[in-house]
Amino acid sequence: MSSRFRLAVGGFQHETNTFAPSKATFEDFVRPGAWPGLTRGGALFDAVAGVNIPIAGFIAAAGKLGHELLPLSWAQATPSAEVTEEAFERIAGQILEDLRALGDAGPLDGLYLDLHGAMVTEHLEDGEGELLRRVRQVVGDALPVVASLDLHANVTPEMVEHADALIAYRTYPHVDMAETGARAAGHLDALLRGMAGRGKAFRQLPFLIELTAGCTLHDPAKGLYERLAALEGGEVASLSFACGFGPADIWHCGPSVMAYGSSREAAERAADALFAHACACEGEFVTRIWQPAEAVGHALAAAGGGPVVLVDTQDNPGAGANGDGVALLEELVRQGAEDAALAILYDPEAAAAAHAAGEGTEITLALGAKSGFPGQRPLHAGYRVERLGDGRCEGTGPFYKGARMQLGPMALLRLGGVRIVVASRKLQAADQAVFRHLGVEPAAQKILALKSSVHFRADFQPIAQEILVVAAPGPNPVDHLELAYRRLRPGLRLMPLGLAFGPARLTHR
16 A cells, blocks of 8 residues: 555634624635635645644644645634624535545545534534535545544534544643644544544533633643543544533534544443543533622732733633623723733724824724623723734744734723723734734733633733633623523533523424
8 A cells, every 4th residue: 555645635614602793704714813814725735834723733744744735725714603604605615626626636545624613604503514524425435534623612423424533632722733633644644554443432421611611721621631641542543522612502512522443342432431531520610700890809909920810701702702892991990900901802993093093192982892792882981092013923822823913903002001902803812922012011911801711821821920710791601501592402501510401492403
């Protein structure tokens, strides 16, 4: 058997919060943000090179193995509400079109797809399952198909059925995205060489995990992934645990286990062991939550020794929010915070007004809260324009490492003792570069308010004196009981050891 294989490579990523205020259009996938916009064909390789994303890790690893890589398309959009039907059909269509063309040009040996695993569209609850089903119609059942998934994938039986392996990240913050792509390359190579069996097993857990509770820097998630690593090896070629993505109102929402081994029996044993460990930890998946007033008061009373980080998790663009809420900002101003900085507030209109006025000017704005989310209103005030930027900077932290960010016109506004990083494109504050782009040194602040959930920890935890998770208004609530679910499967507990979803509210289609 030849040691050089022809592998098609592509990807289509979106994490869908079905309770979020705005949908992902085709243009949202075309427009670059932290990562490249929609890229098709040969330009894909240069677009993703050196970036901490799975497809970059796959390309590098498969290249070292000597394989011929044939590019399809790669696209991602910032988490939001559903992907529009037009966007899904256009992007999936071009992936399938190019896959057919590659097959016509010569026999393919394998396919890798960089997927998220939590895509919901206007017309589909399971975007990835449908994409993989269509892929199988093109390539047939024999061709090895391997996909990498986000740790927050809502894995479905259809996804498991149509892929030979689904390989998920193991860290949250996701510092191992490129590494996961490399692991996928190794697994696909082993399949092609007959060194990995096709036995598989899949388990779905009976409870949802709130985002901040799944951080792998501490238990229970830390210990769970250590257990995963101990179970993998020998007859078990790959084992994954996905925490799921709670703010997605779909039947298959929630955590899951995927195991692949030399036999179905080996995969079943590993899946059962990891499933039992995760279920035994159920009651430990909890996070201390602070209300805005008490969090700000606590931060103001803290002694020196590094910033106190206030985590605005419910308005996190990384979980589908618009990142334009100002409730936490209002509280900082109300309590007279000094040496405080907030990022990233999404408000293209405010950024444009600041650029029109120029640095050093005073402008009156109705800042933020443009998405119309209940409980939010703009903050009307006079702001000083301290610094302007073009939004082009490179990620330097472990999560956004190598990302060539394009956030559009940016502005640093001051209101009292609080400085606000405003951008024209949505992005969670998970890298210190977004502050430094506008002349702010994060470590020198007394308080940092960050619109993120956990990814910020990779770059900010080392400088933080303390981290407080704050419940300001937003579409990513830390308590899933606040979400008006209608389509979950009956019996799924909305929070660990909590109430289960009942059939009286069920409208699954």
